[in-house]
Amino acid sequence: MTEYFDEMWGLTGQTRAPYKKFSDWFDGEQPARLRAKQREAEELFRLTGITFNVYGREEAEERLIPFDIIPRVISAREWKKLSKGIDQRVRAINAFLDDIYHRQEIIRAGRIPGEMIEKNEAYLPHMIGVRPPGGIYTHIVGIDLVRTDEDTFYVLEDNARTPSGVSYMLENRETMLQMFPELFSQTRVQPVSGYPRALQQSLAACAPEGCNGPPTVAVLTPGIYNAAYYEHSFLADKMGVELVEGSDLRIVDGHVAMRTTRGYQPIDVLYRRIDDDFLDPLNFNPDSMLGVPGIMDVYRAGRITIANAPGGGISDDKAIYSYMPEIVEFYTGEKAILENVPTWRCNEPDSLKYVLDNLKDLVVKEVHGSGGYGMLIGPTSSKKELAAFESKLRARPNNYIAQPTLSLSTVPIFTKSGLAPRHVDLRPYVLVSPDGVNITPGGLTRVALKKGSLVVNSSQGGGTKDTWVLED
């Protein structure tokens, strides 16, 4: 049986320093009051409408993501190291994208095989030679982190397209502030509420060069039936900008413009929450009703900023992931501060040999797979399954990567029978503009609510927690 590192109790059961004050507070609370608070939290979420939509279910079409009232606490020291690593990684991703769509120095230098790019579905030829306003590709990034012990964090995944969940980070904090104000006067927690303002400023700083006066920013949503609609309206509301749909937009005099009560008004920066494929029916998927016909042409003419830039998906692809340490080093000249999960690329003979020898301890994934399909989890597979996978690996080694099975850290959740440890991950949110990189302290902690489960996804019964980064 694996021992998991618990962020509140460590491996020994002794309360770790960052949790001391919270632990004292918790010990003085009546479980009945906390249970009432837990229900109160759900009521608050429902009233505010923080729900996500589930397709194809008439009755339960809007669901709440379960919220757990026990915060996840990170010390100032831990955060400092993390944010340094995130800053470095995000800069590297941005430089990588600029390089990939221009001179491709990293390929010329032999650090990444060219076929990794050209054959990648996420590579967007429309972006070749296009430099987005301000040179920024990834305006908003979410870096998924997991922790395995006192000192080790790994990046599990980069999200450089349209990372979601930031509204939960903000609402979780609001809810905690409303329910347990006394906790926050005892413990100094770094605020997160500045995010919408920072987002607005960061987007405005990326406006096209020809934009005079304060830039007009808008959020593009697929509409009220989209799963993340709440977040789209939340962010537009908090930024004080319009929330538009494709049907509100058209190209007028070479600019993307929105239909207002007083006629069409040009938009300078569009924070789009729709995928590349749906962005422009003239240039991409012709059936898309969500986008704006011709927006890519306006974009290439430098008359609008699209955040994030189209084609950014090439940087958060699973195949590219394994090259991230090289990418960080190539563009920053420094060793990566944040570790990648060790990844064996099975197309390299030495790696393949290692993977085959240690199959029962590894997780093997398809390079282009997602959602857990076509995956082997060594420790839980039978001899027969292992043997079958071995022959698949030998037949098409290029198609696979392998990683060790990680012992994800746990944080307690509040259950009927008291505190119980559950596995968590962390998604910090990062803003990038010519003015610099802005990282909100903390991020969204997702937690698997089932005992022993490693699946934190909300679509599969995961919940969220407020994430505290303590002040120095």
Next chain:
Amino acid sequence: MLGKTAGGLFWMSRQLERSENTARMIETGQRIALTRGSDSDGEWASILRTAAVSAGHAQKYETATRENAIDWMLRDKDNPSSVLCSVETARNNARMVRTALTHESWEAVNAAYLKIKDLLSRRVSERDLPQVLSAIRQRSAFVRGAMHGTLLRNDIYDFIRIGTFMERADNTARILDVKYYVLLPMASSVGSRLDNVQWETILRSVSAEGGYRMTHGHKIRPREIAQFLLLDKRMPRSLNFCCSKIRANLSYLASDYGQQLDSHARIDTLCRRFMSHDIDAIFDYGLHEYIQDFLAALADLSRQIEIDYRFYE
């Protein structure tokens, strides 16, 4: 403001007003049923007509009974004007225009939806009906209060108010349209017990009993009822009141935007045409014809507002 947002605000407030009006009409119908006993089923048919939902009802039911009329008006998903559907549409519109609303306004709409959806999740028994209807009216009042207390008096508020008064004028006019015959001078000269019930019904269905008494005293007379519901300047559900509010809010928009549009000319014409005569002239013209003309002019104005402020294109 986005044209779509203006349209969303307009329809959100229309639908909220509609749900409240429907609840009030059911209350009136129930009141008649209780005071008149067995022959009240005919009255439900007329209530359904007043709410402009009788065609759909007739497709589903052969005759109008208390039970099926109430269920149809309260919670039938096939009736887009049922309280449940109206509130749901209002809430969807509010979701769409979420960024234009204050937190409190949105929460009031969302809470109204959650509460009413819960209350109407199963058939409402006669015993529970009074509480359910009063909860519906109360939720509507909360929403209005939250908006009144927290929204800036800008174009957002104007579109909300225009939607509210369009729907209200439409509602009052429809009540009169269905009941106009009991207000005609010929019928009134008799003043039977039946007439008295009908007159009371009209006043009740626009929450105007108290207001009428303050204005015209205890004697309920058809001429005064018509005067009160059509032309009174202080009665918040009279046609005159609603039209002057629509005109005022349209003129705020005109000065805010610095634009005189077709809808401004139309509301001026509408007010001149329908609000500048006395009640006798209206009876001379024909009450029924007057209301029909008014409803047509109102629908026309509504379409013009949609076009002028680019709700859809």
